[in-house]
Amino acid sequence: MPSKSVPSSSPPPPSRASSAITDSIRRPRSQSTCSHSRERQEPSTSSVDKYEFWAGNPSVHMTTGLIYVDEFDFNTKAGRSSSSSSTAVDYDGFEPTVLLCPCVSKDTPPTEVVAVWESYQAGVEQYKVLHGPYPESYLLLVLVGGSDSHANARQLVGGASSSLPLLEVTACRIDAAVSKTVDDMLAPVQLFAPVLTKEHQCSICLDPLLYSPSATSTGGQAACGGGGVALTILCGHSFHWKCLSKWCDRSCPVCRFQQYPSRCSSCDVCGEADSMKLMVCLVCGFIGCCDNEGYSGFVEDGLSGAGGGGDDRHHYTHAYAHYLESDHAFAMQVSTQSVYDFSEGGFVGLTGRASQESGDDEASEDSKGSCKKVKHAAKKILQGDEEDIMTEFNEVYATLQESQQQHYEEIFEEIRARNRESYSVATGQRDEILSRLCDAKDELDVVDEERTQLKSEEEEVTSALEKLNLACDGLKEERRELDDVVAGLKKDIQRRKIASMVRAKKLHSEKADLREQMKDLKQYLSMRAQVEKSGATDADVQGSFVIAQNTNRRSRRNRR
Template sequence: MAPLVSPRPASATLPGGSQAGAEPRPSETSGTTDLFFGTIHLYRELGAEPSTTAEKRRAKDEDDGRAVGLVSVPGVLNAAALLEFIAPALDDVEQVRMLRDATPNRSLVLVRFHDAAKADEFKRMYDGKPYHDSKDSEICHVVSISSIKLKATSTPPPQVDPVSGRELVELPTCPVCLDTLDARANGGLVSVLCGHSFHCSCLLRWRDSRCPVCRYSNARQRRNTVSETSDAKCAVCQSPSNLWICVICGNVGCGRYQGGHAHSHFGETGHSYSLEISTGRIWSYLDDEYVHRLIRLRPSESSPASDGRLIELPSLPIAASASAARAGAGAGAGAGPGRDAEVEQDKLEALAVSYGDLMSSQLASQREWFEEELAREKDRVRVSEARRDELEGEVGRLRGALKEADRRAERERSEGKRGRDELEARVDKLRREAAHEADERRRERTEATKARRALEKDLDAERAVTASLSRNLASLRDDLAAQTGETAAVRSEVDDLKDQLNDLLAALSLRDRIEQAGPDSEMAGASLGVAPAPRQAAGAAEGPRNPSAAKAAARRKKKKK
């Protein structure tokens, strides 16, 4: 958005008035402030066509994205409160400018930063953030400012002599601290609604809602002049009568018998003092009474009893009517002011002049005193800076020595740690080796025990098998002996049977030959006889020595069993 301001410089004047019944006097001015009047227009960029390279370069030269705007800032938020609201970002702020909006009790604030990134960060941080912690607080709306254009109806006078031809501009001074208003050297600047500029740090400590310069230069109307009737209206219901203005923030509201918006403002903000525009009286909502124009009498020789007594001065209309009555006491209808009024006027003017001279002298002496204090403070600062430099040098040397000691200690610690680590590693290795050897010995003992038990078990089994085999062998030997005897007997019988069979076969063969030979054969009628064999005894003796016969006898015995 880009605000377009059409300023028209004017002079904010506090006019004076004439006494009732006297000839009109020319308006008197106690202070002036240059203000700029105009109309603020906000434009949103929509449907922008693609820019050329030259246009982009020109736009970058004209605007670098460092400006943002706070739209519809409430009127109760004065410059100090606004600076306190944006205090976390003041280090990056170059300048702040407050502009009065056409909406009642609203203003537009322009903030320029040193860097575009800080402006974007400020927009992200504060856009949508409430101004106060209360539930019904208004929301801060931050928009990016692409360009600012001013259309002036007149050209202001140049600040520098044009004949010189040099671009030299005298920097103004801050009215609070009297330092130059240079944003690059003194931090951010803020311009309030009346056009005066201050350092952000200076105005942040100013808790009054009024401008410090306007509060001093634009004094109240002189003497007992009645204020002119303004066209003020209630900010809520637009009522022009029974109006009260908050003496803290300037909010205008109607009385409790009209709409009660002034009292509602007290309930919302806690601003407890309100001034009645028509009479000038001030009402305190906390005490529920008038607290305007209360003064404390000084002690005097004529009336010592009045020491410290509080009295109330009459309001503006009452004072005006009383002054008019005194002025008309010595003059007829249409005549000028009386001599008493002129004498009183001269006294008041002399008092005002003396008071002005006193204020000027006091301010001059105060300025001299502050300048002397500032010079002494600068001397103390220089001495402190020199001492600080010495201390910083000493601290630097001590820090160097401390760093060297730290390095040595760190080196020693590292070496000790390395040696300790090596020893611990060796101890751990020896412990692991000892544990491994113990495990090996334990495992060997376990295996030996197991092997011994297995061997003992095998030995017992072998012994049992051997005993069983011994028993079986004895029985087998007995069986073998018996089988051997039986085998020998059987063999002898077989031999006998073989001999008998041979003899029988021989006899049968011989018979057949005899029968074939017939009765004429010489062997006809012969007889056969069997002679004992001489090998019978020898066969009986050799029978037991034949292993095959013994095996056959054993097999026959097993089959019988």
């Protein structure tokens, strides 16, 4: 089997389940209420994939269950589908093969997938859409018939892998199914119940939806309409796929049940996003919610209280609160697009809902009142009472116009009052803001002046600083010169100091010599005076003196 691809916008398919089916699935199988069911073997013990599904309109009838699928065997001729998928339905001696597209993106309409597969003419009898486990994708069942349904299915699966790469659609064979609604095992073909017959017609072209299981099957194509294979959409209604492809909306053409993609509306008051609890006003577009029990309980409350229950049945719903406030009586259900009349306390045209194949009896009984009204109006038209009807319509329309005009005038007056109050408050705030703005502007002017003054002072300080820097550089140069001069003076002083010391030392020695000479002179004078007193001659005195002088000088030289 080709590898299963999953759309990029959708979550991955369910993980492969264990080979042993859980005990809850292996419960004893009772006889199914469906006329086509019989006892069948349990799902194969080989590894299978399991998918949850549900189908139908939640406001009418739903079917839930599990589908077990197995890989499609390309090698075997007959495949395990023919041996294991036994069923009590006789298709002219041929047993169909049921395939499943497990994960088709909600952005891909089923008609687009069918259009590609129809080019293979693989004997497809019917297609059916189911809800899967993920909101971003859906399941597509394919019923393949013909004398060799396995070969046709093999051709279809090969075409899916080669022709639908952009749609990311693959197929696998269904091994078994479990219905949670009836709590029983189902054959794969029973997922298409009820079986289409010649009595079923396409609601668009009104041609029969032929289900021909013979070898020469037309593939579900109507003989006269030519609308293509029958396609059963999520709510349970069936159409020719070509007819449905011309329907531009994603809702059902019959019941207006919203198919994929689901709408993302929410209540304008509380934000409730469940489509089964939302209603849209057909006059102003207001979105409101109903009670917590859903629309089935909502309809029952409305119809049971119509006789005398009053309006308390909608006391807690925002949709009804909007009706009381605006007198907008008609609102549309988001999920089924049915119109509800608050003034009458019921849905408009309940006959459309009662005509569902699996509709309940209560809806049919509740629709009798609307049928009588429609028949009464038709009877008046047939009897020629068109003028009375037009007069009544004009009166009702005029009354509705006047009430709506009064309602919107009250709303406009409230809006004007709120606007006037808001305008007065905004005017006061504006004046206060303008006053603050003027004060801020004056402060800004003062700040600008101070900034200009500070800038000029900064320029002056900068120029003075530059001058001081230049003067500092000059003083540094002069200091270096003075340092050089001081160093020279120090050297000169040192030199002079040394010279003065030498000179002082020399003077000291000369002074000592002078003292010696003075001493010698005194001695000489003293001796001469003594000689003169003694009467010695000059020669004697000279000789004595010479001797004495030579001795003293020699002694001085020795001291030196």
